[in-house]
Amino acid sequence: MGELSHLNAAGEVHMVDISNRLSSCRTATAEGFIGMAPELVELVIAGKTKKGDVLAVARVAAIQAAKRTWELIPLCHPIALTGIEVAINPAEDGAGLRIEVVASCTGTTGVEMEALTAVQVGLLTLYDMVKALDPAMTISGVRVLSKEGGRHGAWRHPSLND
Amino acid sequence: MGELSHLNAAGEVHMVDISNRLSSCRTATAEGFIGMAPELVELVIAGKTKKGDVLAVARVAAIQAAKRTWELIPLCHPIALTGIEVAINPAEDGAGLRIEVVASCTGTTGVEMEALTAVQVGLLTLYDMVKALDPAMTISGVRVLSKEGGRHGAWRHPSLND
Amino acid sequence: MGELSHLNAAGEVHMVDISNRLSSCRTATAEGFIGMAPELVELVIAGKTKKGDVLAVARVAAIQAAKRTWELIPLCHPIALTGIEVAINPAEDGAGLRIEVVASCTGTTGVEMEALTAVQVGLLTLYDMVKALDPAMTISGVRVLSKEGGRHGAWRHPSLND
Amino acid sequence: MGELSHLNAAGEVHMVDISNRLSSCRTATAEGFIGMAPELVELVIAGKTKKGDVLAVARVAAIQAAKRTWELIPLCHPIALTGIEVAINPAEDGAGLRIEVVASCTGTTGVEMEALTAVQVGLLTLYDMVKALDPAMTISGVRVLSKEGGRHGAWRHPSLND
Amino acid sequence: MGELSHLNAAGEVHMVDISNRLSSCRTATAEGFIGMAPELVELVIAGKTKKGDVLAVARVAAIQAAKRTWELIPLCHPIALTGIEVAINPAEDGAGLRIEVVASCTGTTGVEMEALTAVQVGLLTLYDMVKALDPAMTISGVRVLSKEGGRHGAWRHPSLND
Amino acid sequence: MGELSHLNAAGEVHMVDISNRLSSCRTATAEGFIGMAPELVELVIAGKTKKGDVLAVARVAAIQAAKRTWELIPLCHPIALTGIEVAINPAEDGAGLRIEVVASCTGTTGVEMEALTAVQVGLLTLYDMVKALDPAMTISGVRVLSKEGGRHGAWRHPSLND
Numbered sequence: 001m002g003e004l005s006h007l008n009a010a011g012e013v014h015m016v017d018i019s020n021r022l023s024s025c026r027t028a029t030a031e032g033f034i035g036m037a038p039e040l041v042e043l044v045i046a047g048k049t050k051k052g053d054v055l056a057v058a059r060v061a062a063i064q065a066a067k068r069t070w071e072l073i074p075l076c077h078p079i080a081l082t083g084i085e086v087a088i089n090p091a092e093d094g095a096g097l098r099i100e101v102v103a104s105c106t107g108t109t110g111v112e113m114e115a116l117t118a119v120q121v122g123l124l125t126l127y128d129m130v131k132a133l134d135p136a137m138t139i140s141g142v143r144v145l146s147k148e149g150g151r152h153g154a155w156r157h158p159s160l161n162d
Numbered sequence: 163m164g165e166l167s168h169l170n171a172a173g174e175v176h177m178v179d180i181s182n183r184l185s186s187c188r189t190a191t192a193e194g195f196i197g198m199a200p201e202l203v204e205l206v207i208a209g210k211t212k213k214g215d216v217l218a219v220a221r222v223a224a225i226q227a228a229k230r231t232w233e234l235i236p237l238c239h240p241i242a243l244t245g246i247e248v249a250i251n252p253a254e255d256g257a258g259l260r261i262e263v264v265a266s267c268t269g270t271t272g273v274e275m276e277a278l279t280a281v282q283v284g285l286l287t288l289y290d291m292v293k294a295l296d297p298a299m300t301i302s303g304v305r306v307l308s309k310e311g312g313r314h315g316a317w318r319h320p321s322l323n324d
Numbered sequence: 325m326g327e328l329s330h331l332n333a334a335g336e337v338h339m340v341d342i343s344n345r346l347s348s349c350r351t352a353t354a355e356g357f358i359g360m361a362p363e364l365v366e367l368v369i370a371g372k373t374k375k376g377d378v379l380a381v382a383r384v385a386a387i388q389a390a391k392r393t394w395e396l397i398p399l400c401h402p403i404a405l406t407g408i409e410v411a412i413n414p415a416e417d418g419a420g421l422r423i424e425v426v427a428s429c430t431g432t433t434g435v436e437m438e439a440l441t442a443v444q445v446g447l448l449t450l451y452d453m454v455k456a457l458d459p460a461m462t463i464s465g466v467r468v469l470s471k472e473g474g475r476h477g478a479w480r481h482p483s484l485n486d
Numbered sequence: 487m488g489e490l491s492h493l494n495a496a497g498e499v500h501m502v503d504i505s506n507r508l509s510s511c512r513t514a515t516a517e518g519f520i521g522m523a524p525e526l527v528e529l530v531i532a533g534k535t536k537k538g539d540v541l542a543v544a545r546v547a548a549i550q551a552a553k554r555t556w557e558l559i560p561l562c563h564p565i566a567l568t569g570i571e572v573a574i575n576p577a578e579d580g581a582g583l584r585i586e587v588v589a590s591c592t593g594t595t596g597v598e599m600e601a602l603t604a605v606q607v608g609l610l611t612l613y614d615m616v617k618a619l620d621p622a623m624t625i626s627g628v629r630v631l632s633k634e635g636g637r638h639g640a641w642r643h644p645s646l647n648d
Numbered sequence: 649m650g651e652l653s654h655l656n657a658a659g660e661v662h663m664v665d666i667s668n669r670l671s672s673c674r675t676a677t678a679e680g681f682i683g684m685a686p687e688l689v690e691l692v693i694a695g696k697t698k699k700g701d702v703l704a705v706a707r708v709a710a711i712q713a714a715k716r717t718w719e720l721i722p723l724c725h726p727i728a729l730t731g732i733e734v735a736i737n738p739a740e741d742g743a744g745l746r747i748e749v750v751a752s753c754t755g756t757t758g759v760e761m762e763a764l765t766a767v768q769v770g771l772l773t774l775y776d777m778v779k780a781l782d783p784a785m786t787i788s789g790v791r792v793l794s795k796e797g798g799r800h801g802a803w804r805h806p807s808l809n810d
Numbered sequence: 811m812g813e814l815s816h817l818n819a820a821g822e823v824h825m826v827d828i829s830n831r832l833s834s835c836r837t838a839t840a841e842g843f844i845g846m847a848p849e850l851v852e853l854v855i856a857g858k859t860k861k862g863d864v865l866a867v868a869r870v871a872a873i874q875a876a877k878r879t880w881e882l883i884p885l886c887h888p889i890a891l892t893g894i895e896v897a898i899n900p901a902e903d904g905a906g907l908r909i910e911v912v913a914s915c916t917g918t919t920g921v922e923m924e925a926l927t928a929v930q931v932g933l934l935t936l937y938d939m940v941k942a943l944d945p946a947m948t949i950s951g952v953r954v955l956s957k958e959g960g961r962h963g964a965w966r967h968p969s970l971n972d
Contacts, residue, residue: 004205004216005294008895013215013866015873017893019835019914025505032301043166053175054166056380056499060560061236063501064388067556067564068234070877072283073290074223074870078877078890080564082594083503085494104505108892112297113290120282120301121234128235128275132167135274136320139194139282139304144297158298170409175380177387179407181349181428187667218661218866222722225663226874229718229726232391236384240391240404242726244756245665247656266667270406328529328540329618332733337539337704339711341731343673343752356625367490377499378490385560394715396554396607397614398547398708402715402728432730436621437614444606444625445558452559452599456491459598460643463518463606463628468621481622511829542704542823546884549825550712553880553888566888568918569827571818590829652853652864653942661863680949691814701823702814709884720878720931721938722871760945761938768930768949769882776883776923780815783922783954784967787842787930790949805946 021108026149030115032142035096059086062122069117183270188311192277194304197258221248224284231279345432350473354439356466359420383410386446393441507594512635516601518628521582545572548608555603598630669756674797678763680790683744707734710770717765831918836959840925842952845906869896872932879927
């Protein structure tokens with residue numbers, strides 16, 4: 001098993017030096033879920049046509065959080081994101097909502113933390129807006145689905161490779 | 163089923179007015195998990211005695227994120243947290259880490275969003291520090307366990323009431 | 325004519341001490357306009373039913389900016405806003421959009437800067453989303469309409485008192 | 487009439503992908519006004535020689551806000567500004583102050599939002615420092631005067647082209 | 649010798665719970681120095697009458713940093729400062745500048761970190777503006793001079809008690 | 811003697827335009843001290859093996875502050891740091907702690923302000939965590955040790971050149 005990249009030989013944290021890496025186009029996709037009763041899912045999704053704001057607020061929160069990832073995650077490098085897409089849809093089984101985020105940048109480090117942060121804050125924002133109706137909702141399945149670009153090339157979550 | 167509290171009659175978001183609520187001591191407890199191979203759990207936890215920094219970084223990130231919850235979640239009120247405790251331990255089955263956060267404040271609105279935000283950012287920080295060894299880790303089980311204080315009194319997650 | 329309150333006797337800025345003022349409920353209302361062709365107004369407002377997101381994004385941006393007023397305006401005190409309402413509607417003459425914001429807090433200083441900041445950032449956000457279609461739009465008429473609470477009691481903009 | 491660039495086909499906001507645009511030197515100039523009695527203008531401008539701080543505070547606030555535009559305007563890309571100039575002078579008719587901001591960067595997206603944000607926050611800061619003497623002041627005429635660089639080349643506000 | 653207050657029994661950081669402390673008026677005064685050649689001191693101080701901006705920029709930076717102390721120092725509680733005074737003057741020996749900051753709030757925790765943070769960022773800002781002329785300047789003597797209010801009552805730096 | 815680079819001909823601050831400078835790898839090293847009784851030094855350093863968190867918290871705070879330097883120092887340009895190393899050790903005489911920070915980036919402006927800001931906030935964080943045991947601690951000797959890269963090439967603090 002390898003070593004933790006954010007620790008130096010003495011076990012102390014540092015922000016890994018990326019000065020000498022080549023810049024390239026990078027993309028990362030992440031997803032996450034929040035479970036809720038199907039009636040609640042309907043109430044939120046209904047906003048898409050009738051009420052407008054609920055999903056938009058979560059999308060905006062996710063986009064803004066992605067841009068501030070380096071302020072939230074101590075050892076993340078500052079990154080100038082070039083694009084963020086946030087999709088929110090009912091989960092396949094209808095018992096919750098699924099967020100999928102695609103983040104992209106041109107730079108020397110990956111953007112999976114930005115995609116994950118957008119997912120997490122988007123889910124928190126949904127929780128916040130629905131919690132008065134059901135405070136017991138649970139967030140789950142937050143993970144990176146795929147990455148492209150950079151030193152290591154394309155990567156897909158092992159569960160998707162079958 | 164009720165209405166979404168953050169929407170006015172026209173379906174537009176607003177930040178709910180809490181001027182007239184009584185101030186009281188409030189506490190919220192939240193938890194969350196990140197799955198990883200037992201060897202990785204050992205590597206991270208080992209830091210507790212030998213390397214020091216890994217868990218401390220996640221704790222600091224969680225504490226700082228809790229304080230900035232109102233910047234991240236659009237409709238959250240600014241809150242002056244009076245205390246935050248972050249505990250990180252191996253999950254019961256040894257295949258991951260569990261974060262538990264207790265947030266407290268004296269004020270007119272609950273602190274469960276602050277506790278949840280701390281959990282989410284703590285988990286993201288752990289993911290960030292371990293991802294070079296396993297990018298497929300999944301975050302799950304993020305939820306509020308209990309709340310105390312405020313208009314509605316004590317609340318426990320239904321799954322804990324048996 | 326009086327003196328500038330943010331300057332001390334030597335003409336140096338300071339953040340005025342408000343420790344000894346009484347806390348009270350305060351409200352401020354502000355408004356502002358962005359001019360655009362009636363067809364553009366229709367395109368944006370249409371979002372209300374069909375597209376949802378345009379006005380919601382501006383509302384969220386206004387709410388979030390209000391909460392961060394003290395970070396933006398150097399001599400503003402940190403304030404814990406208790407409520408923010410943002411309304412966006414076509415201007416009376418149909419040639420633009422009007423934002424009206426009501427901000428409220430319980431504290432020792434007024435909230436008119438918070439209401440104005442929300443108006444300004446809401447208008448900037450509308451400009452940003454429509455600028456590809458008309459970069460020549462102009463923002464105007466940004467002012468405080470009324471204030472309530474605090475040492476000086478209620479105030480209305482002189483132009484409204486007739 | 488075109489489409490709103492920040493909405494995808496479903497009418498949902500996203501942060502437009504600019505990965506494939508060419509980087510170039512870009513500049514944008516914006517202006518704005520705050521109306522006040524000529525005696526107030528004198529009082530503020532007098533600071534230039536005698537009191538120093540008033541205009542400096544507004545300039546600093548404008549510069550700092552320009553750097554944080556991407557945090558305030560939800561769909562703005564993070565930009566590393568390379569220069570900001572802020573000029574504050576009496577309006578031509580003597581009944582107010584005029585701010586002009588020139589923002590510049592080397593990148594793949596324009597800087598007019600940064601110039602406008604600087605103007606808006608500079609004006610808000612002037613309002614804040616003078617409001618004790620006249621809370622009825624109105625902000626107006628906030629607009630982009632010109633842009634240079636980028637895909638579309640130079641642009642001047644139509645009203646200047648005569 | 650006592651224990652470190654920010655560590656729990658397991659040696660893990662937490663943000664100390666201050667929910668049960670009594671609220672009171674608190675003040676803290678801190679100072680700090682930056683050494684520079686007497687000619688440089690003159691150049692900077694000259695700004696007071698002729699150029700205006702240099703000292704004003706440092707004062708504004710100090711005030712703004714004080715308000716954001718809780719974002720910078722991980723275990724500091726969020727505090728709503730009620731007043732900040734920043735004085736910048738030549739050091740007694742003429743070979744540098746001295747900053748003195750008085751911070752005040754009404755609350756349950758002290759404000760010495762806010763006063764110190766203002767001093768530190770004020771000094772950094774002076775360094776930044778003068779560094780082209782002398783990059784070898786050194787910052788020193790940053791300390792708390794006195795505190796008033798709170799559980800422990802008034803405190804003065806031992807060196808001042810003779 | 812030269813002129814202050816952040817002032818234009820009228821003595822007004824601006825953010826110096828760096829659009830036309832060549833991008834290069836840049837590094838800066840800075841240091842600073844906080845004095846404390848040798849027993850306190852032992853208590854803090856002991857954390858390295860037994861308690862873990864104290865030094866880690868200061869390191870994280872220093873790293874995060876470095877990334878936000880441009881928000882704190884009004885005329886600093888936004889910089890995307892590529893690496894930060896923070897070392898905390900007992901001072902040579904045993905009566906305090908010494909922080910040394912190396913900051914690096916690829917860009918058109920130096921990173922000494924980032925290194926200094928990390929040192930200052932790291933020292934403030936140490937003060938915060940130890941202040942309950944000794945509020946009289948003094949911070950001193952904060953300076954840039956060396957710079958590499960950029961228009962002016964390598965620079966070492968004059969006191970190191972003997």
